[in-house]
Amino acid sequence: MAKAKNNTIKLKFDSARKFAPAPESRSAAKINARYDHFINGKFEKPQSKKYFATINPATEEKLSEVADGNTADVDKAVKAARTAYDKYWKKMPGAERAKYIYRVARMLQERAREFAIIESLDGGKPIRESRDFDVPTAANHFFYYAGWADKLEYAFPNRKTQPLGVAGQIIPWNFPLLMAAWKIAPALATGNTVVLKPAESTPLTALKLAEIIQEADLPPGVVNIITGAGVTGAALVNHPGVDKIAFTGSTNVGKIIQNAIAGTPKKATLELGGKAANIIFDDAPINQAVEGVINGIFFNQGHVCCAGSRLYVQESVFKTVVQKLKDRIETLIVGEPLDKRTDIGAIKSKEQLGIINNYLKIGQKEGADMHQSSAVLPAKGFWCRPTIFTNVAQSNRIAQEEIFGPVLAIQSFRTDDEVIEKANNTPYGLSAGVWTDKGSKIFNLTTKLRAGVVWANTFNKFDPTSPFGGYKESGYGREGGLYGLNAYVKIV
């Protein structure tokens, strides 16, 4: 039997991407031409009278315009939240709060299709993901925390808890609806009221959620949603009427927030950046590991704080894994997010695409070998082909810094101790992945990896019942599960 050299054998996938388009209907989703702030149960015009546009990153078309919040808007929202807290929410029995939260969850499920379409239009993510992941998981978070609302005495046995008061919540653009659910659901369940600021580039599903909250007849002011950029966020963080800040976003902004609230009684949870290590040992189920790597870095175009962006492969299987990854990325369909075929959608913004492209240049300049799929990119919009770098060292910037795009840096390793040391050699510590068929090795690594979540033989799995959060510069505090309640109560 002729033994062919590894590098001469390549599978052909030209036809793999040539499916007839299967577009989801845009008309199933209603988007207003303009959105105001949602304050005290009503949609209110911004004090500044200014609005800014939100665009579809796949076409660069304007989708809608939203209110530009200033200090006065924030003040109004925080006061509404305070009044709602004192007047209704903190006095309401948990079982009653639960009914409202359940109602939001049910309505979100009923309108799931509309939310999925808007999430894909506004955020550029494939409809397959918004439909099968973002929206159902968001609804699940509301369901889950609705269940805790009247059971807090079981969550904290033999202790009494009190809500913190008004929670100021600032969320990022990568999972706009899901992050809103992560923030709002536990806050409401524990008896807090909320002022939420969605990211300026993806405000639409949060504002749609405001419509649901209005329809669900929540007492006015329990949830307020204000839109705007960093200035609006800063006004919220610095508002003296806020008791708690919950932030998900970049480590830089996280540091600014921490500085701003130092010396105040405000509590905070910060969920920040990451540069997760995904580790493949030679005794791993290799084909499933390759799938896990693909899911780990290309899910949501790599706009995931816990993305498995650093891949460590044991040297004895290094060539095989790289060959399989190269063949696998050829089958990924890059394009129109609303098309049900699409695997990888649009990069969220021109700015983010610039950052990613800059890292591609840096990687090449550092001497790493870049390999991209041969996907044909649409002419308009912001796009990046799935990209893998080999010949990478720990000291390369592409292996150290968060790129937040579909870019994977692959390094080899030899021994368990070596890979543990390398995986922990980062300022971040949000997540990690371990691929091996050997149970004892999994436990050895999970105890030694300094990361909030360690997945074994899988990656990017989320569930309302399991906590999520970081070590080191990936932030502090946990969201999700029983631990997620901690962040919104004081134990007395």
Add this chain to the structure above:
Amino acid sequence: MTFLPDFSLSPHIDQVGIEERASRVTKRSIKKETKLNGLLLTLNMIDLTTLEGKDTDGKVQQMCYKARHLHDVYEGLPTVAAVCVYPSMVRTAKKAVEGSGVKVAAVATAFPSGQAPRDVKIRDTKYAVNEGADEIDMVISRGKFLQGEYNFVFDEIAAVKEACGDARLKVILETGELVTYDKVRRASDIAMYAGADFIKTSTGKIAPAATLPVTLVMLEAIRDFYYKTGKRIAMKPAGGISKSKLALHYLVLLNEVLGEEWMNNQWFRFGASSLANDVLMQIMKEKTGVYQSANYFSID
């Protein structure tokens, strides 16, 4: 000299991962011309099968006519790839499909249990080949395999392959009796290194027969073998595939794991008896826009 791998070291399969990946292809939307092309290709990949104790010349002749004339109302339809029968029916089938390009496959080696001595299996194979079979579908000795007698299984496949002469050899693993994905992968590796031209999931006599995850395990084994040796192996899921939609899922899986070079009946087959009519019904629906009654499609 080529050394054989240690089959006890065949790659392990993560059950959650493989099932997740297989379910992903069921989310692919197949529409319009892609759907029609997929359906036509499916017809052309079918091994139309009758494997019953009550098979007669008459029954086989009728099926062979169907193999060549799937639905004459629709012009330009392909034929199926092959008809699959017991060795005793090979001569009848061969005559009935003569000149059509439809191949005759025979199940040999004491199908379906495979519980017979090796010389009986070899004679069974040689008989079918002499009768004119183009392809031989053999069963592995699952008992020996589960006992860990991998060399026995390997040698048996190699011996049957030799007895096949020019006939292409399909090796049936009977995955429903191997149960775990790890064992399916190991049996696939043994069969390919021993000389299989095809690896095939099932006899159709044991449930579960073909499933998407099992097929994915085998396609990945084929891919890994191809990476290592440069040699292409064909795949045949059999049993339990009776609906067009499911058949299209299999094609998506094939397309994404092995690519376009495998997308023809040289390298992929469906072992099925009732799939053809469901595919025909869908093709007519694509053409006319409405579903027709099942009575419009012949049941041979």
